[in-house]
Amino acid sequence: MTGIERTDVLVIGSGFGGAIAAYHLAAGGAKVVILERGPWLTGKDFDHDFKLGSSYTRAFDFTVGDGMSILGGNCVGGGSVVYFAAMPRAPRFVFERHGSIGRRMWPAAINRDTLDPWYDRVAESIPISQQTWSDVPYAGGLWAAACNHAGRTANPVPAAIDLSKCVNCNWMMAGCRFDAKKSLLFTYLPAAVAHGAEIRPLHEVQKIHRTSDGGYRVDYDHIDGEDYRIRGESGSIEAKIIIVAAGAGATPVILQRSEDTLGKMPRAVGRYFSGNGERLNTAILNEDKVRDVLGLTRGDGLAYEANQIGKGPVVASWDRLDGSLPEYSRFSLEQLYFPPGLGTILAQVPGMDGISWFGKDKKEILKRWRSWLIIFQMTEDDNEGVFGPPPAKGNADRLSQQMLGLGPLKYDPTPNTLRGWAEADAEVKDILERDGIAEVAAWTNDVVGAYTVHPLASCRIGDDPETSALTDGNELRGHPGIFVTDGSSVPGALTVNPAMTISALAERAIPGIVRAAQERGVDVKYGAPAPDGSTSGRRGVQDLLPTLTRG
Amino acid sequence: MTLEAFADTIVPGEKRSPDDRAVAGASHGGGAVAAGAIELLEWDATGVHDGLDWFASALNDHARAYATEHGLAPDETVPPFVALGFEHRTALVQKLTLPGHPEKPLWVSLALFSNMAYDSAAHMHTADALAAGHPGLIAMGIERPDPDGLWRFPEFSYGRKLANLHPDTTSTGSPA
Numbered sequence: 001m002t003g004i005e006r007t008d009v010l011v012i013g014s015g016f017g018g019a020i021a022a023y024h025l026a027a028g029g030a031k032v033v034i035l036e037r038g039p040w041l042t043g044k045d046f047d048h049d050f051k052l053g054s055s056y057t058r059a060f061d062f063t064v065g066d067g068m069s070i071l072g073g074n075c076v077g078g079g080s081v082v083y084f085a086a087m088p089r090a091p092r093f094v095f096e097r098h099g100s101i102g103r104r105m106w107p108a109a110i111n112r113d114t115l116d117p118w119y120d121r122v123a124e125s126i127p128i129s130q131q132t133w134s135d136v137p138y139a140g141g142l143w144a145a146a147c148n149h150a151g152r153t154a155n156p157v158p159a160a161i162d163l164s165k166c167v168n169c170n171w172m173m174a175g176c177r178f179d180a181k182k183s184l185l186f187t188y189l190p191a192a193v194a195h196g197a198e199i200r201p202l203h204e205v206q207k208i209h210r211t212s213d214g215g216y217r218v219d220y221d222h223i224d225g226e227d228y229r230i231r232g233e234s235g236s237i238e239a240k241i242i243i244v245a246a247g248a249g250a251t252p253v254i255l256q257r258s259e260d261t262l263g264k265m266p267r268a269v270g271r272y273f274s275g276n277g278e279r280l281n282t283a284i285l286n287e288d289k290v291r292d293v294l295g296l297t298r299g300d301g302l303a304y305e306a307n308q309i310g311k312g313p314v315v316a317s318w319d320r321l322d323g324s325l326p327e328y329s330r331f332s333l334e335q336l337y338f339p340p341g342l343g344t345i346l347a348q349v350p351g352m353d354g355i356s357w358f359g360k361d362k363k364e365i366l367k368r369w370r371s372w373l374i375i376f377q378m379t380e381d382d383n384e385g386v387f388g389p390p391p392a393k394g395n396a397d398r399l400s401q402q403m404l405g406l407g408p409l410k411y412d413p414t415p416n417t418l419r420g421w422a423e424a425d426a427e428v429k430d431i432l433e434r435d436g437i438a439e440v441a442a443w444t445n446d447v448v449g450a451y452t453v454h455p456l457a458s459c460r461i462g463d464d465p466e467t468s469a470l471t472d473g474n475e476l477r478g479h480p481g482i483f484v485t486d487g488s489s490v491p492g493a494l495t496v497n498p499a500m501t502i503s504a505l506a507e508r509a510i511p512g513i514v515r516a517a518q519e520r521g522v523d524v525k526y527g528a529p530a531p532d533g534s535t536s537g538r539r540g541v542q543d544l545l546p547t548l549t550r551g
Numbered sequence: 552m553t554l555e556a557f558a559d560t561i562v563p564g565e566k567r568s569p570d571d572r573a574v575a576g577a578s579h580g581g582g583a584v585a586a587g588a589i590e591l592l593e594w595d596a597t598g599v600h601d602g603l604d605w606f607a608s609a610l611n612d613h614a615r616a617y618a619t620e621h622g623l624a625p626d627e628t629v630p631p632f633v634a635l636g637f638e639h640r641t642a643l644v645q646k647l648t649l650p651g652h653p654e655k656p657l658w659v660s661l662a663l664f665s666n667m668a669y670d671s672a673a674h675m676h677t678a679d680a681l682a683a684g685h686p687g688l689i690a691m692g693i694e695r696p697d698p699d700g701l702w703r704f705p706e707f708s709y710g711r712k713l714a715n716l717h718p719d720t721t722s723t724g725s726p727a
């Protein structure tokens with residue numbers, strides 16, 4: 001009738017949730033198109049440069065909200081390109097959390113034991129290294145030594161990094177120039193393309209419509225490759241199955257904007273957002289104490305002064321990941337590197353009352369930047385984020401040519417969340433200020449609100465339709481054939497880095513999505529091996545399939 | 552001049568000449584202005600470039616009101632914000648960037664770019680900025696790249712065990 005383009009499966013976003021779905025559906029025989037709003041960057045495109053317009057801003061999205069700002073990927077591969085590649089599984093107690101609803105918030109079918117086979121599938125698909133102490137950069141070693149000095153344990157974190165290629169340049173957030181980070185550009189995405197999936201960069205989805213045959217139509221705009229404020233032509237694609245995987249800061253916005261064309265959205269779309277309980281502290285080390293109290297020297301006369309050296313977060317303290325502690329008192333503390341700009345503006349001057357994120361004293365602590373150590377807290381927040389009415393386009397009103405925009409998220413931390421942060425702050429102080437090793441101050445929440453690189457839960461799975469937007473098979477309630485597989489599906493804060501859990505949940509959703517596609521007449525099968533052809537993960541989930549494909 | 556004074560409030564520097572009024576001279580070494588804040592703000596990539604005239608006149612309006620409120624003697628020779636002493640400039644910018652101030656997002660964005668001029672030289676290639684002796688990057692002690700413009704740190708680890716692992720660590724290296 002019309003010349004409109006058609007496909008079996010349309011995937012919105014090419015991060016973890018989108019890439020995993022695209023790979024399995026393409027490998028199973030479906031025709032798959034992926035629309036990604038950001039550019040397609042590889043190897044040499046990843047600059048070591050803070051100049052606006054380099055990969056450091058091209059590949060990023062920084063959306064300032066009211067009380068919470070979100071930092072995320074904006075490129076083919078999504079967050080996997082700019083992330084720090086720490087890939088731990090979530091501790092057992094996380095799946096038993098009640099959060100703000102007074103009863104277990106995860107679907108009854110999911111706990112650590114039932115998710116482990118899906119974690120295994122991810123681990124087979126994304127090469128994850130277990131780091132030895134010789135792989136741990138100075139900053140991680142310092143954090144470990146301080147934890148040990150305070151009677152704590154500390155763990156090198158499993159990471160999706162080829163350690164033989166890593167040069168510890170700490171430019172991970174601009175994309176890895178040395179192909180050491182095993183992003184989705186090396187795993188699920190090329191495998192999806194090999195099976196015929198098409199990836200279209202610089203295509204930003206705005207809205208989803210229902211078609212008369214029970215399928216869907218998706219509207220998108222072309223985005224300029226350099227100035228993302230400039231939009232080109234618009235277009236539409238029809239599909240039988242829609243996978244929304246634009247990330248937890250964008251997925252609910254697309255669905256909210258589509259309410260007038262799709263029909264009523266479940267109440268939980270755009271509610272229950274969690275920032276993974278994130279909060280940051282900056283410690284400024286006393287170099288003499290690092291040498292004398294912790295006994296650390298680099299061999300070149302320096303004790304530490306190594307803030308710039310490394311590969312993001314490498315060592316975490318997991319002592320407070322203790323399921324016997326009350327909810328909101330459990331958290332992990334991870335050493336981290338954040339580059340200047342994003343990593344300095346919110347830091348406050350230790351020991352100073354009042355406002356100190358800018359000004360004279362702030363400049364003085366910047367002079368000691370080499371002796372900074374950033375500690376990243378992942379606590380249990382209360383899913384208190386709510387998205388207001390969607391902006392005209394995309395997920396934010398863009399201010400700068402790249403990266404910076406203003407979005408509709410509102411986040412007002414509850415006393416539970418504040419208590420978790422206060423306990424985590426106290427723990428960091430207790431460890432790092434012992435015997436004068438360092439002075440510590442938390443990042444301010446007064447400038448851009450709290451700050452997260454781990455947006456979650458804004459369109460979550462669950463058993464209860466009131467408090468979850470998706471079924472436990474990731475299907476959008478009331479909209480059969482629309483699935484959400486990104487971080488917005490995770491029910492709440494995880495107390496550890498989330499990509500491994502987002503990916504495991506996406507893997508777990510696939511059999512049900514394949515079944516739905518079959519029911520819509522798509523010739524597709526479940527059962528692709530890992531992207532490199534390995535099959536043990538597939539064997540591991542075999543017994544779980546019947547429960548996931550019930551009609 | 553007004554925007555220089557604003558940037559200098561975010562990251563203060565030393566006066567460029569004895570009669571420099573915009574830079575208050577509250578700190579040794581170059582600050583945001585010497586680091587190139589105005590160049591960065593004027594670049595269209597930031598998205599604030601279009602509003603700079605508005606920023607300057609709004610800031611001066613706020614400064615005029617502030618001076619009246621605090622009974623400060625007017626100085627007609629410079630714009631009202633520049634006429635304020637460093638402590639007063641700081642107090643005013645604190646007020647404008649406080650949660651709840653209706654113009655907060657605007658002043659925060661201006662502060663953000665002023666800060667970035669100093670600590671990341673976001674208007675220049677980083678390697679060039681370091682080679683040119685950029686005051687912020689040099690003061691922070693940022694290492695220089697290899698000759699090909701890329702950073703590599705062959706020496707990066709204390710190379711020994713520094714803590715015990717958590718007893719509940721699983722075989723995959725994750726928490727149990």
Ligand SMILES: Cc1cc2nc3c(=O)[nH]c(=O)nc-3n(C[C@H](O)[C@H](O)[C@H](O)COP(=O)(O)OP(=O)(O)OC[C@H]3O[C@@H](n4cnc5c(N)ncnc54)[C@H](O)[C@@H]3O)c2cc1C
Nearest residue numbers: 013015016017037078079084085086205247486487497499
């Ligand atoms: C600096 C940084 C460091 C991090 N480090 C870690 C870490 O070490 N370990 C960890 O587990 N996690 C880490 N994370 C978090 C991790 O990257 C995210 O949790 C993860 O990428 C989320 O996956 P996702 O599938 O939900 O969405 P994303 O990976 O964010 O992918 C969503 C994609 O959708 C695209 N998109 C958005 N809107 C549209 C639209 N309208 N149309 C088309 N496409 C659209 C986006 O451009 C993006 O590519 C980090 C994040 C950042 C920013």
